[in-house]
Amino acid sequence: MRAISYRSFGGPEVLEYGECEDPKVGPDSVLVRVCAAGVNPVDWKCREGGLDRLLDAVFPVIPGWDVSGVVTQPGVSVTEFAVGDEVVGYVREDMLSRGTCAEYVAAPVRTLARKPRNMSFAQAAGLPLTGLTAYQVLTRALRIREGEVLLVHAAAGGVGSAAVQLALHLGARVIGTASPANHDWLRALGAEPVDYAEDLGEQVRELTGDGVDAVFDTVGGATLRRSEALLPAEGRLVSIADPEVVGLGGRYVFVRPDAEDLRRLGEFVEDGVLSVRVAETFPLERTAEAHRRSQEGHTRGKLVVTVDWGEADLGGAD
Incomplete structure (x- = not known):
């Protein structure tokens, strides 16, 4: 699969676009075809080594914790999701390794909820974290x-x-x-x-x-x-x-993945209580540019990386 990764801590220039190994799908995970991945300040802080005291890094690291996409393969013990389900997730593990800035991510079901029906994939990717x-x-x-x-x-x-x-x-x-x-x-x-x-x-x-x-x-x-x-x-x-x-x-407070909380947020979105403004989108290969923009600060809304699969409606800013 194609992905963004880095082999050492550093600035945006350490991010590389290329082939990475396909993720393995554990019993309690699903394989998600990524449509969009949110970019957050914590992503570039991790890339610079700012969280090295908390999280081990297994290089090469694929950045990103926010994702929206479509389930393509459930793990053998998964009953919550099926092939074709549209999902959103805060896919954080207790290490830096397999992130969401890739064509596919193996996401534990504890990190996922169904994508709100009234959100594009780009908007949904800005919701989890x-x-x-x-x-x-x-x-x-x-x-x-x-x-x-x-x-x-x-x-x-x-x-x-x-x-x-x-x-x-x-x-x-x-x-x-x-x-x-x-x-x-x-x-x-x-x-x-x-x-x-x-x-x-x-x-x-x-x-x-x-x-x-x-x-x-x-x-x-x-x-x-x-x-x-x-x-x-x-x-x-x-x-x-x-x-x-x-x-x-x-x-x-450091946010934690919680499927029930994420499901509740989806209800808020569908009820019109909560919305996500997408400030700017970047294709996957331009993730380094998205990191630079995030580091500049003062963004109104969310920065999102998108994966072009042709048929997916990625939407745009509100």
């Missing part, structure tokens, strides 16, 4: 309740925009940080935008008259530290970007 991260943080770590005020950092990004939509569905009032160019889009989602400037606290208090009940940090660093002052003593602080949040009395 960002949607699961937002859902798991909001419902399990922050436990957002109706009527609370939530501050979401980088609210125009993939995780941030999912968090805005889901938090509003949970009944929260949402304030989101973003560059001014993205403020109108955040308003359209239902959030109240503020800038990243050093006077963040003043901007938030102008809107609320006080602070906020909870903070969902996707940036880290100084932005995270400024957020602490906006919380009351019983406030909740969660970061997915900076483990130093623990020293500030908050929680650090």
Whole structure:
């Protein structure tokens, strides 16, 4: 099969497009013909060796954890899916090796759910990591309740925009940080935008008259530290970007595959609660360009790599 892979850690230039061994399909996995793969910041952080302390790398590594595609072969013990089923998945293992930027991926059923009917493959590939991260943080770590005020950092990004939509569905009032160019889009989602400037606290208090009940940090660093002052003593602080949040009395969250959570997200999509905006698509052979674009930051929505099989409807931006 054709795939993107890298044989050592490094910049985008280490990514190679070429032939790789076909994946073996374990008893509890299915072979998925990849139609699209989402690109997330964690992909280039892994490529640079940033997660080497957490995950062993078995080179050559095929990057990518998000996928949408079609089942072509169920494993011998699989009853959940059949040939021809359209699926979406967050296919993360406890090592770096067999990712989703390839023509095929062997995906454990614990990582998969059926693709929402009202999503293109490109849109669906942008759902798993960002949607699961937002859902798991909001419902399990922050436990957002109706009527609370939530501050979401980088609210125009993939995780941030999912968090805005889901938090509003949970009944929260949402304030989101973003560059001014993205403020109108955040308003359209239902959030109240503020800038990243050093006077963040003043901007938030102008809107609320006080602070906020909870903070969902996707940036880290100084932005995270400024957020602490906006919380009351019983406030909740969660970061997915900076483990130093623990020293500030908050929680650090790393998203995990969960088929039931992913199925629930699919229901939100089909019910019109949650949508995914595709900012840009790249053919598989241009994955390095997608990584570069991700590293630039400030993307509104999701970056997606696509595999052209001819008959698949990959759709486009919302």
